[in-house]
Every structure is written in structure tokens, then in C-alpha cells.
Amino acid sequence: MALSDLVRVERNEVGIATVLGILKQRLGERFQTGQAIREQHGHTTTYIPNQPPDGVAFVQTAGEVEDVVRACGEHRVPVIPFGVGTSLEGHVNAPGGGISVDTSQMNRVVAVHADDLDCTVEAGVTREQLNTHLRDTGLFFPIDPGANATLGGMAATRASGTNAVRYGTMRENVLALTAVMADGRSITTARRAKKTSAGYDLTRLLVGSEGTLGVITSVTLKLAGIPQAISGGVCPFPSVESACRAVIETIQMGIPVARIELVNQLQMRAMKTYNKLDYPESPCLFVEFHGSDAGVAEQAEMFGEIAAGQGGGPFLWTTVAEERTKLWKARHEAYWSAQTLRPGARGLSTDVCVPISRLAECIAETEADIARNGLVAPIVGHVGDGNFHVLVLMDVNDPKEIAASEAFVGRLNERAIAMDGTCTGEHGVGQGKIGFIEREHGAGADYMRMIKRALDPLNIMNPGKILPAGQDAGR
């Protein structure tokens, strides 16, 4: 997360000017170059400087995306896909300028195949829009990153969220997708069959590629049945370590927990005030079970026993929707409640993921690091997957605080990698984690570069993201 790691991308002024003219003519009012719109499309939730694109194309069809990519390819101009701009690592910045392809008007639900538990949506459909659309089908799409992101963006960043421990991430839930590749051609990566062994897995190559290999224009998603019953509640623990041990035991027992979220002591303090939650100010697990009436009761009871065995509890659980909603509202508002811990500060959200056997150790070391360096940085985590977030509350006008936060995030990434983990479990690389790709992947990063070079030889697709400078610099 060091600014010094940012990959420089040369501006091609002549090409940009030409493409601006072409797209203005092609898209009319749906091509915008006003400063406010451009800055909004270069908006990042990090402290990385805003690097706006030169124009924003509000595309409505895959054919229009093909046109934009072809024009940009011909004139060597960067293409930066944009959903709703909620990514966290500078994914939508335009370090060499170029064209932001805003997919928000590609928001049709193309098909729902209820019998097959799948659906196809255009890239700009948001997860809440999809779930509203599905309301009468008895089905839902379970992947829930904090924001109401677009499904194209979620696929591009390999997003996940609180339900991933049971339902998987975008990696497991994108059956197929269509994308416009760097040469301007569209491909559909797979059929709707639930499994296939027919050739290279282009679906999963594009999921998580952050627009660097193609612009995703539609996704075919697995859906889940809305569970017959849901139980859930909050369970306090004497320490992060005991909470983590309860998580491991729950997973090992094969209890099909749907959500199991750690909230550390500092974050609980924020939530008690902000959301008026009546729980002890100690590390807590927010837990939810999906299944039959009998199943969710049995699972909640089993979890309660596991928690008690680790010194946690009481585990008060309920199947009443209103009470659960209040809890999960508090969990989902953690970003906002945390801000109250240091009014006026900006929250920098970062994430890592480790094997769950290392989770307690990783969080404990991170808490000690935070304390040692005088940071205000609460922790929440999708701990069933070994994934946790730190929200560093900092004064972005104070270079010393930025430097301290950068250094902290660097140590966090190194710590996770050293524990056989990853520098990002669900946020993606973007610009923010680019300095850790070589460290995490070693020689693997070279093969990523070979793939990038083969599929995007002109380096027009979201340049300056994922892959650190090196052989590719300046191309």
C-alpha cells in the first residue's frame, strides 16, 4: 500500500484526443468529459491520489463496449471498467488517463432460470437490485460485499462477504460470463452447465482480473434457495483467541454455518454506541445458520456448546427476523460506526486472509501492532474463511499518519503472507496491493504477466493494476 509502488502509465495525449472525438460522436450525451464526472469515476476510497479518466462512456450494450475497446485499442488508450465505484484499492483510477467504461446503464436482468438455480444479468445490475428482482422466486444471490456493488464489478474483483463461508465467493458462484477482450471481440466463457472439463477455465481467469484482461459485460450466477429457517445471534468471548478457536471447532465439526463474523473489542465499543447494541464490550462472534427449522435450532445449540467450551457465551440466538436484522444491520454498518471512534478521520479499509489455524495469532499480532503504533483501527472479519479487515482511521492531511498507515498495512500484508496467507482475501489488488504481488506469488507473477501480455499486447486494459512494474513497464 505504498504510494511508491504505484505503476506509472504514460499518457498518450494524441491517442486520447482522438478517442475523445470518436466516442463523443458515437455516444453523444452518453459520453461525458466534465471534471466532476471524471473525478467521480477516478474516485477511490483509499488515500491514493484521484487519477481521473479523460472521458466516461455510459454504455448500454456489449456492442458499445466493443466499440469503445476497439477505438481505444486502435489509438493505444487505456480502458477502465467502472461499476458503482465501491472498490477499495484504487481499481478505477486512471494513472495514464483513458476512458472509463461505466456499466451502470447495463442493468437488465437477462434471464432467471429458477429450475437451474441460476440467472444471467448485465454487468451493471447491483446485488440488491438482483435480490429484489428474485424476491418472488424463493431464490437469492448470497454474495454480499459491504457495498451495493454491481455484479460485474464483484466478478472483476472476486468479491465475497459475510455469506462466503457457506456459499463461497464470486469464484465459486460465477458460472459463466461474457467479456469484451482487448481486441474488441466478445467471448462467453462457459455454458450454463454446473460443471465442465472442456478446456481452460476462462471464467475463473476473468473473475478477479480487475478489468486488466477484458471488460465484463454480463455474468451468469448460481443462485441459492432462500432457507426455510434462519437462526442467529451474538456470542461474546473473553479474547480474540478463544473466539477463533470456537470458529475452528465449528468448521471442523462440519456445522454448515452461514455467517460467522468476528467483531473485536474496539469495534464492539463503536457498535454499542452507534447501533445501541446491548452486549459486553468484548470480542464477539455474530453467527447465523440457514436450514430447516430443526436444523437451525440444532446448529445453534451445537455452536453454543462449542462457544461455552472456549469460555464464551452466553450465546443468545433467535429465529425472529427483526432481531436478527438489527444485528446484521449493525455488522454491515461497521464501517460507519467505526468512524465515530475518531470523528473527522478517513477510514482506510484493508483486508488479508490466512489459514484459520493462524487466524488468532495473526489478529493478536495485528492488535499488538496497532497498539504499539498508536493507531485507531478496529477489526472485523469473515473469520470462517480466515479473512479479516482492519479499518485504519487516519488524518489524510497528515503525511506522517499516511506513512504510519502505509507501514502498518505493509506489515499486515507481510504477516499474512508469512502465515501462508494472502495480502487480500476479497478486496483485490488494484493499485493498493500491487507492491505485494511479487512477494506473494514469486515466479507466478511472471506467468501472470505472460498471460496479460498475450491477451492484451498493447496494455490498454486497466493498465497499472494488479501487476507490478517490471518487464511490462512502459509498454
Added chain:
Amino acid sequence: MALSDLVRVERNEVGIATVLGILKQRLGERFQTGQAIREQHGHTTTYIPNQPPDGVAFVQTAGEVEDVVRACGEHRVPVIPFGVGTSLEGHVNAPGGGISVDTSQMNRVVAVHADDLDCTVEAGVTREQLNTHLRDTGLFFPIDPGANATLGGMAATRASGTNAVRYGTMRENVLALTAVMADGRSITTARRAKKTSAGYDLTRLLVGSEGTLGVITSVTLKLAGIPQAISGGVCPFPSVESACRAVIETIQMGIPVARIELVNQLQMRAMKTYNKLDYPESPCLFVEFHGSDAGVAEQAEMFGEIAAGQGGGPFLWTTVAEERTKLWKARHEAYWSAQTLRPGARGLSTDVCVPISRLAECIAETEADIARNGLVAPIVGHVGDGNFHVLVLMDVNDPKEIAASEAFVGRLNERAIAMDGTCTGEHGVGQGKIGFIEREHGAGADYMRMIKRALDPLNIMNPGKILPAGQDAGR
């Protein structure tokens, strides 16, 4: 599956002679060139002619694999990975000769991380060996293709089996792998974290790549807890269609069925005789549920009601291990019992996969096709995933029968693709399905070629597999 689709690979006689000398010196007795061993390593279970490699390297370490690949790269000689040779589509044939890399002596279980529910094994460990090793841990590896395949081979072909409906395929269960790439360098594709958004998904690019991008030398696998209780049984249905409707309803209700296997009428006839099963000679579903005592009873009861609603039943289920074992033994021996339907014939096993809403239609049309063409070809299927197998029993010495079988498989592939399905759900492409890759993937096949060319510019890695001739021919 037409022989005319086979990709020709030129033999490089000078290079091969050189590499034979190098490897004999390097590996001594562990490098074999005898005809019987070479033919065994070119063995295919199809009617594609045996195309033996020129030598077989019995490697023991990843370093030795690197040496073999480097020697082959330097002298432009094909490298063909080999596990135990149970793949079904000619994957291990050597159309241009070259070196078979036999991984069967790389059979160490490197690590079992019980807390994390994962393990790392060398590529030559078989699934039964792994499950025997895990016996005391309370964990198991659920993916079960028919054969006792190596885990490296299963990863390379993206294998699955009867448990995939609940536990997923190799796509979902390989956390990371190491592979020797075409330039002779080893990479590890990912860390052990359960999820990651850190760069391109090299793991899933290599899973299913059938040795055409790299030689897999070890795999890190997700493990599952051995369920507390298992219930299961057999349920007869008046028709394939009613059985398929019961499957769809079961999946839609969110019943977490662990196995749901269709056996058609002809296959039931074979199993009644061969395995002395006392069930009606009608389409049947073999079903199994994994969970708690209460859960598996509840699930079995719910399934019984669904089956009755479709005119099926009685569904006799049990939690007694011995009785279930007898049933699943019969299911796993389907390949052998089917042979009794036409003694002396060779069974050609092929598979396709479609969205489950199209499954009944696809199987019904396929049964009609079989009848119309006078073939003897029973059907079994992992129908919870929409995947089914046809075993065509044919006289491999009769060119007319081969032609008729080829034509039948061609129609089957086309039928599946037309129903938004795939020409192979779990067997892979190898040589046998190579003629359908363009048909299934359209422009996507071009991007697969670009990736192949970027990662294996000399086309030494298992040439003549997956990708049809075209721009790559003769390279």
C-alpha cells in the same frame, strides 16, 4: 470423438534421440524405453490408437520434473504427464512421441493441516491412498471419480464424481498447486488461505489444463469432515423424466444431498444380475445424505415425499453402513456390470453435462438415439449436477461400429451444447473431444490458444490435446 479430429504433431527424431540419451544418464533405471512400458503409458480407454511415448521418466521429485522439462524444451520434445493412466479421452497418448513423466513415485503426503481442513500431497498420491492416510483424522477427501486416480491427474483433468453435487469438483477443492511450467520453472499458484483476490487465478487455470500448460507436481486440497451420520437408499421411478423432476425439486428445496445418481433401466438390468440387487428394472435414483443423525433422517424423509410426488418410490433408506456400501459398490461397478450386457465388447465411456432443467430431455433424446441406432449403451449420471455418462459397448474391430459410435458421441455432444451444456462435464477433452472445443467455445477457443502460446511457446507440453488444430498446428 472423430478420429479425423486428432491433431497431428510432428515427430522431432533428432531431438527425441538426444533427450533419450540425456534422461537415461540423468535417471538411470528410472528412465525406461521398453515397448511394453511405453505402450502402457500410451494406453487409452478409448478406441483412439495407442500412441506410445519414446521413453518414460519415473520421477521422484519436482526437481527431476524440472530437469525433464528443461531437456525437452531445449530439444523441442513433447512432455506428457502420467498418473495412473485412467483418463478416458486419450490424454496420455503421445501423438508426436516424447517423454511420459510418470508421477506414481511422487506419492508422499506432504502435510495434513487438520485445523484448516486441508492437506498437501505430491501429484502421484491416489485418492484412496489419501483417504487411508486421513482415516484417523475425522476428515476425508470427497472427490471420487470412478477410478483410483492420482490427485495430480484429477486436478489436471478437473475430475469430479458422485459427491460433486455437495462437495464440488476439483475446481472447487484444489486450494493451490505446484507445477513445472514449460520453461522448466516451478510455481506455486496460491497460498493456503481459503480465499484470495490477489491476482489471476493460476490455480484454476492449471486445474483442467490436462498437462498442456505445466506438469502438476503437488496439490493442496480442501478436506471435509466425515459426516456424523449418513443415510441413503435407492428409489425407483416410472421414467427418467420423473426421476429428473425429483432431482430438480430436491436441489431447489435446498436439501443438501451428498449424492444423487441416476441409473437408467438398461443399467439397472445389468446391476440386478451382476450385483444381485433386488430392485425393479426401472430407472432409479441412488441417493445419499450426509449430516447429523436428525438431519439425515429429515432429509431422507423429505426426499421420499418428493419422489412420491413424482410417482416414484418406495424410497427405502437406511443409515446402516453395510447396506449402503452394497448399493454404492454396485454403482461404482457400473462400468463392469455394463460389460455383461454385451460380452466381448469394449466399453467407450463418454460424458456430457447440461443445466438440470434440460436433463430429462437430454437423456430421453439420447435413449431414443441409442434405440434408433441399435446401440447397446447404458446410462448412469451424477444428475444433481446435470452430468451423465453413456457407456457405448462396441466391437472395436468393426469399423462400422466405431463409425456408428463416433457419430453417436458427436450427436450427443451437439445435443448437450445446444441445450446450453458442455461436451464434457468431468472426463476432459484430451484427444477425444477436441473436435467440439470450437463448437462449444467459439471465439473463446482463440483466447485459450493465446494463453497456450504465451505459456508454452514451443508447444512441448502435451501437444495435440484440448486445442484443435488451427493457428497452432505444426508449431
